[in-house]
Amino acid sequence: MSEKLLDWNEVLIGAAIKDPGNSKSYETGSWRVERPVWNPDTCIQCMFCWVYCPDSSILVDKDGKMSGIDYDHCKGCGICVEQCPSKPKSLTMLLESEVKGKSEEEIRKEVFSK
Amino acid sequence: MALLNELAKKKEGLVNGHRLCPGCTHSVIMRQVLAAADTDKYEIVAAAATGCFEVSTGLYPYTSWNMSWIHNAFENAASTISGVEAMYKVWKKKGKTNKDIRFIAVASDGGTYDIGLQALSGAIERGHQFLYVCNDNNAYQNTGNQRSSATPFGANTTTSPNGTIKHGKEQPKKDIMSVLEGHHMQYIAQASPSNWRDLMDKVKKALDVNGPTYINVIEPCTTGWGFPAQDAIKIAQLAVDTCVWPIYEVVEGKVIINYKPKNKLPVEDYLKPQKRFAHLFKKGNEHLIEEYQKQVDRHWEWLLKREEAGIGY
Numbered sequence: 001m002s003e004k005l006l007d008w009n010e011v012l013i014g015a016a017i018k019d020p021g022n023s024k025s026y027e028t029g030s031w032r033v034e035r036p037v038w039n040p041d042t043c044i045q046c047m048f049c050w051v052y053c054p055d056s057s058i059l060v061d062k063d064g065k066m067s068g069i070d071y072d073h074c075k076g077c078g079i080c081v082e083q084c085p086s087k088p089k090s091l092t093m094l095l096e097s098e099v100k101g102k103s104e105e106e107i108r109k110e111v112f113s114k
Numbered sequence: 115m116a117l118l119n120e121l122a123k124k125k126e127g128l129v130n131g132h133r134l135c136p137g138c139t140h141s142v143i144m145r146q147v148l149a150a151a152d153t154d155k156y157e158i159v160a161a162a163a164t165g166c167f168e169v170s171t172g173l174y175p176y177t178s179w180n181m182s183w184i185h186n187a188f189e190n191a192a193s194t195i196s197g198v199e200a201m202y203k204v205w206k207k208k209g210k211t212n213k214d215i216r217f218i219a220v221a222s223d224g225g226t227y228d229i230g231l232q233a234l235s236g237a238i239e240r241g242h243q244f245l246y247v248c249n250d251n252n253a254y255q256n257t258g259n260q261r262s263s264a265t266p267f268g269a270n271t272t273t274s275p276n277g278t279i280k281h282g283k284e285q286p287k288k289d290i291m292s293v294l295e296g297h298h299m300q301y302i303a304q305a306s307p308s309n310w311r312d313l314m315d316k317v318k319k320a321l322d323v324n325g326p327t328y329i330n331v332i333e334p335c336t337t338g339w340g341f342p343a344q345d346a347i348k349i350a351q352l353a354v355d356t357c358v359w360p361i362y363e364v365v366e367g368k369v370i371i372n373y374k375p376k377n378k379l380p381v382e383d384y385l386k387p388q389k390r391f392a393h394l395f396k397k398g399n400e401h402l403i404e405e406y407q408k409q410v411d412r413h414w415e416w417l418l419k420r421e422e423a424g425i426g427y
Binding site: 005006015017019020021022023024025026027028031032045046047048050051052053054055056057060062063064065070073075076077078079081082083093 | 117118119120121122123126128129130131132133134135136137138139140141142145146149171173174175176177178179180181182183307310336342343344345346347348
């Protein structure tokens with residue numbers, strides 16, 4: 001919400017929006033209480049997390065494979081963890097307060113090396 | 115149907131940054147619908163009725179729709195999209211465009227079963243080419259869980275509350291599929307986001323029909339139904355496995371059941387995790403669950419018989 005909103009005389013007729021998909025700039029990641037953490041070593045690339053993610057927050061590389069999680073938009077609902085079919089699960093939920101200040105690599109090591 | 119990896123590479127029709135609740139399946143359904151559309155062959159133009167989905171994806175000056183999208187009012191998603199479609203036909207005739215465009219209207223149960231029914235009925239009767247997707251969340255969830263005609267029997271809502279004399283909604287859910295069958299459309303289907311492949315196949319099939327089509331999709335609502343956010347897809351799967359939400363299609367009047375659960379679960383399994391049905395499990399209310407089961411069984415057997423008969427029009 002950092003950019004300036006339009007003035008009344010700049011608004012297009014019919015409240016049209018010229019820039020489709022501009023809600024991307026609004027980050028909903030701050031809503032999150034818990035965050036999913038991904039373990040690429042056990043991931044079987046089934047993409048179920050991608051197809052069930054309500055917030056399009058599963059990052060996809062150029063081959064259509066999962067490559068991480070978009071923490072700017074992930075609301076932390078946990079559907080991806082619930083639906084992950086690999087054994088052991090390749091995704092797990094962690095409290096945001098527990099991961100504060102740690103890098104993604106550190107968190108991964110802590111959770112999945114046990 | 116392409117593999118998920120193939121679909122994941124495509125441009126997303128609905129992007130993130132929308133303000134739906136965490137764990138809301140509205141966007142799951144719409145992402146699956148738009149991923150299924152063969153956007154190499156044709157473009158999609160969508161219209162939405164007022165509802166949870168519209169207010170959270172079209173919050174001015176933002177839009178989560180990465181495509182052409184129009185919103186008009188609560189009751190007229192179907193007539194809005196038919197107007198757009200009529201204009202497209204004229205443009206094509208006059209040579210103003212040579213694009214292949216397909217149309218999708220999205221609404222929730224309030225905008226379909228109740229308020230939008232006459233606009234939908236009219237648009238279907240006029241025979242416009244559009245796919246109508248109803249995300250059925252069983253009540254007016256946008257304004258805080260008021261009863262609609264899609265609310266199932268026994269559900270506790272703010273306008274059909276559980277008390278000492280009455281126990282949730284007294285009437286059964288409206289069978290919208292049968293209502294729409296009366297329009298003799300070419301393709302009507304019921305689907306669930308938990309069975310994504312089935313839903314995507316149906317969308318693909320529906321978009322290729324040159325005329326009105328309808329898909330009814332269950333949309334578990336974490337706040338209104340009262341279950342933890344991560345269980346949304348699980349609840350949809352339970353609805354399918356208990357036959358509360360049968361997955362089937364009606365192709366020119368002929369019923370085809372796409373998924374028959376190997377062992378049909380009792381409705382308790384579906385009702386138990388949801389807070390809106392908590393009062394049914396109190397002592398003395400057993401007859402309500404029996405009644406619920408009876409309604410579900412009756413509808414399921416009726417469908418099985420219709421499939422067996424195989425009669426179309």
